[in-house]
Amino acid sequence: MGHSDTKQQILNAAESLFAREGYQATSMRAITESARVNLAAVNYHFGSKEALFEAIFERRLRPLNEVRQKRLKEIRDEARRHGLTPATREILRAFIEPALRFKESRKGEVDFTILIGRSFIDSDDTAQKIFFRLMKPLSRVMLEMLSEALPELPREAIFWRYQFVVGALARTMRIYKNPKFESMKVNHEPDVDSLIDSLISFAVAGMETPIGQKQSAV
Amino acid sequence: MGHSDTKQQILNAAESLFAREGYQATSMRAITESARVNLAAVNYHFGSKEALFEAIFERRLRPLNEVRQKRLKEIRDEARRHGLTPATREILRAFIEPALRFKESRKGEVDFTILIGRSFIDSDDTAQKIFFRLMKPLSRVMLEMLSEALPELPREAIFWRYQFVVGALARTMRIYKNPKFESMKVNHEPDVDSLIDSLISFAVAGMETPIGQKQSAV
DNA sequence: GTCTATAGATTGATAGAC
């Protein structure tokens, strides 16, 4: 029961390795060596590799999504007080900002940002199941509020545009401050505030654009 | 040298499995059993699992990117003939449309669409190296042409907005027609034409939005 | 080209001493 430093060391090491190498490619031996604990410690403290993976998401994604839900609720309540519906920009900000700005920029949180970015896409069954369970309630609220904010858009358009935003955010979380992507010319790393504003503006413009303005191909 | 049906069967089976399960999670046994060939056949025909993975990308991503490069060149030449610079929409269409509309919608191409969507994010070293090598020349041209089309935007803005588009496209390729994502309410699968137009409009609006229109947080 | 058989390494997990 005690605080068990070992448990935290395992969580931190595994978070970093899963982010860098992926779930499948990371072995228990790699985790325990990096955490400088015994090989058997993971099974003792967590039960299995899969349970460890789940614990990592519970530790960070759950509180992150709670923050997002709380902000969405505040936005909704505030708008209602004025008899309005929430602005698209505020909804998207509540979704994007907490994901890119963890309170502290400690290493663990940078690792986890990368891990989430990867998990949005990675279809490893283990990852997907855990990830979806934690994301689903938030997605439901997002789709609902975006529909209210943009009543002229059909539900399909809302759904897909929300997916586009999710993809853009995932890509950003995946490459921002990620040493593996230094080969791309990200030599101009912006500060996180600019990046957040940049993505929000992009997302708002895309989300609010009128439909049906097709154009001939090629 | 002969056409070797075995080789194609392996490519098709591996493409599907890599798309569904990921590179690391897919074993040689799973591939050869699915392809109904002998376990040793992969090493005989391709040399190694990694070389097989590379062959899959060479078979589809290379021609896909050649199509995109060709269309970008046509757009550029056509604009030059009129003393203009290419429109953002046309550039983005050349990038997005070929990726979502393979000539035939054969199963293999659906699998590969999913595989590319995954590979944009997946950081497995093997996948990244191969994927980057094939994507880099295209990215260079895209960034160049987008800079011409949007001269008022600083290079960093161009770079990040391009990444947002890449993320949105990757997410779309990942979930469109993917049975694993049926749990999400994609019960309203749009036809591919609508989806393409939808993503292009979203991307154009995001790409062209003026910078600096910040807003207070929360 | 295709097959069987197997080498050689690595995996997640656990039993049992301390």
Next chain:
DNA sequence: GTCTATCAATCTATAGAC
């Protein structure tokens, strides 16, 4: 709670018969 030692399964790759 931590450790050593090890099991049983699985992996990629290859040698060699046909």
